[in-house]
Amino acid sequence: MAEITAAAVKELREKSGAGMMDCKKALTETNGDIEAASDWLRSKGLAAAAKKSSRTAAEGLVGVAVAGTKGVAVEVNSQTDFVAKNEIFQGFVREVTGVALEQGIADVEALKAASITGGTIEDVLVANIATIGENQVLRRAKKVEVTNGAVIPYVHNAAAPGLGKIGVLVALESDAGVDVLEPLGKQIAMHIAAAFPLALSIEDLDPEVVEREAAILREKNADKIVGKSEEVAAKILNGPVEKFKKENALLTQALVMDGKTPVGDVIAQAGKDAGASIKLVDYVRFQLGEGIEKEESDFAAEVAATAAAAG
Template identity: 70%
Template sequence: MADITAAMVKELREKSGAGMMDCKKALNETAGDMDAALDWLRTKGLAAAQKKSSRTAAEGLVGVAVAGTKGAAVEVNSETDFVAKNDQFQAFVREVTQIALEQGDAIDTLKAATMPSGKTVEEALTNNIATIGENQSLRRARRLEVSEGAVVAYVHNQQSPGLGKIGVLVALESKAADDVLQALGKQLAMHIAAAFPKALNEHDLDEAEIERERAIATEKAAESGKPADIIAKMVEGGIAKFRKEHALVSQLFVMDGKTKISDVVAKAGKDAGAEIKLVDYVRFQLGEGIEKEASDFAAEVAAVSGVPQGKQAEPTA
């Protein structure tokens, strides 16, 4: 049997949101394999599928900037939320976002780019770490561009102009008037911020993730005891639902709960007298997928798992 440590139980709890005893059992059932344990929990209905991917577990800022037919989004991380309120840090994120807008989103290119101060982005980042006294990193960037139309930006709970914890870009290709595209783009961006799509279209979804969902659905369906042909239909029905719920164009618009996003875009184009195509989007949520150290329930984990965190001193006579 694998040696299940307190740290492993703690990590699985953070990833799954499941109870500690369930996490310990899952790890025992899967010989300590973290991914298999997460799937085991989900099969038993004990874990939230989106828990790990949607949580915000790092600090810093997401920056967005647009200029007509192009837009850029950048995420810069810090250790604490306090740094995100620092004027120096905010200026850095804003300048890096502008550079991404102008020069592209390759991280190596961004780090080597020259800032208004004359320093490279990497040098400025190093200086920030030294002067602010906290580790920081340029994590990711993405630029969108259309040949004709608009790229619209939106920041949820904006902390400062163009800066916040969730940044969205929506790329619309069309000959429609700019005010029409801006209004539609903002509505779509707000939907994206709230609905967290995984891809633009169903065929863009990660097939490895689809297969993982199929395996989980198959195991769940098998527990029903129904005939194989019924189980197969249940599984494929579940996968079809997964695809619709996670592809942007087939999601139901959050503002009315009944109209597909593809139909929202089609109607806007019809009303404007010019076809509008939703060609791409970006959704950056601060800390998405990053696990942050949390020690507030470490002792509880150790107590439940039976693994001591540290040897306590022997009482003296």
């Protein structure tokens, strides 16, 4: 029997898009012949994942899970919303989220290599692509943790417990009890889901994002500084930029529930009432498909092409 090398497995994997263990098995079955192994994978429906992997995946599910003072959020994408209702897909996202939490993994590549029922996460993902018939992508993961306090989860538009279209985690560092932290965290998490902050604080905002917005605001307000002194012009131009920063940093955003109280003040008041300091140290907000450019499809053209192929 021919020796099955790692290089051969890698080559077949790149050629077919199938999982590592499936490629190794295919090579074993075909005595190391790459082409025969590729055909073997196709005959088993496993190489179909290669073609499907080129399709845009912007639907799917966000999974969140919490254990004590730790929490994780994971996003797994699919091509259509229909797959998000599939029990196989939901079970996969739930298991991946559980592994990420248990092992404290936030790096996507490391998470793909972790083991779950049926092989590594990446192997099972590829097998699911072939089984379900759509491209699926493990897109991102993030973990949060506090030394003392609580991590509070929230799922908006939940498809199942811990799974939905928007997943939020709020990490509160405090000696206060869960009876204080959980309702506060839930309130803040719901705010985050609705308000979409860009960073925890003004200092944490991406300088490039701020500068890009500043350039737009300066252009929009250019006519207002004509004939003004340099000092007045600076105030006119800087005002909207400072407002942008305040409205996009979580701690300075007005709580959506009342539209006026800064989130930072809500936390400070809750700590004062509880007689314990409460600090919001981190948060996660994963919105399904955020930042993915979806393909525009022409349904009529697809039908026509299918009919032509069939004829």
